Amino acid sequence: MESIQLKIENKVAYITLNRPEVFNSFNREMALSLQKILDDCETNNNVRAIVLTGNGKAFCAGQDLKEVTDPELNPGFKKILEEHYNPIITRIRAIKKPVIGAINGVAAGAGANIALACDIVVAHEKxxxxxxxxxxxxxxxxxxxxxxxxxxxxxxxxxxxxLGDKIGAEEAERLGMIYKMIPLESFEEDVNKLAIKLANMPTKALGLIKELFNQSMSNDLESQLALESKLQIEAAQSEDYKEGVAAFIEKRKPEFKGK
Incomplete structure (x- = not known):
């Protein structure tokens, strides 16, 4: 059974962590597979939005502790962090397409932090x-x-x-940890609607917005203003900007191509 499942539909890549028997905890094979799939999604022009979710009762329980306690399998924490988790986080943040964290169950340890690294995080009430x-x-x-x-x-x-306190989705939304809590009964449908909406938006602009917010974490005001100017000029040269303006003038719905 593949540890990561990928389905591409309606310009959305659905990436599913698929080790439900261990609550989708990561081993080396799963971590490297996720990195490769994220790389493939970044270069695939048919993908304009990404959904990261889990199969079964959990989103991700973090590291598979059996791997780190097995004397033969244990890659060591240095390797786990530098070759598994750190590259996953940097890929999620660097990919110039929106990444939705669709949190379907408990997110613990590294699993919680991978969720929080996504661009838009939604979770159901459980x-x-x-x-x-x-x-x-x-x-x-x-x-x-x-x-x-x-x-x-x-x-x-x-x-x-x-303290390692458990925070529910309602509290996570109230704190600003996640974008939105979604009712369990409509979770899959609402995630699909959100992903399809993003996939039909101006992908170039969304990628530039993501870059601006990434840089804002460390920039001072003057540096951020300069970067906004630079990226606004870049956005204004895109086909999607021209389409957006034309649609506004012609009072019709724009048809963005993600270019």
Missing amino acids: VSFIQAFSLIGLVPDSAGTFFLPRLIGFQKALALAM
Whole structure:
């Protein structure tokens, strides 16, 4: 059984973590497979939005602890972080297409932080997020210490990282940890609608917006204003901008091509 499933439909790539028997926890094969699939989605012109979700009861429980405790299989934490999780996070942030984290179940440890690295994160009402690292004597990785305090504030993020508290989807939305909580009964349908909407938007502009927000994490005001000017000029040269203006003038719905 493939550890990662990929389906491309309606210009959307649906990437599904598929080790449900271990709550979609990562081993080396799964981590490397996800990196390759993300690379393929980035270069595939038929893909204009990406959905990352999980199969079964969990989104992702983080690292498969059997791998790190097996004397023959254990790649060591240095290799796990530098070759597994860090490249996944950097790929999600760098890919110039919107990435939706469709969180279908518990997201714990590295799984929680991979979820938070996505561009738009939605979860159904039964989902929970757990910074589980401290509960086994570890520290947050997979950019948890980068994104979480920026999303919900220093004090709350530090407390969650230290205490390992479980946060439900409703609380996660209230804190600003995720974009939206979706009712369980309409979760799949609403995720599909959101993904298709993004896939039909001006992909070039969405990628530039993503780049601007990425850079805003470290830029000062003057640097960010300069980057906005540069990327606005780039966006204004796109076919989608011309189509958007024409559609507005002609009072019709635009047909963006993602170029």
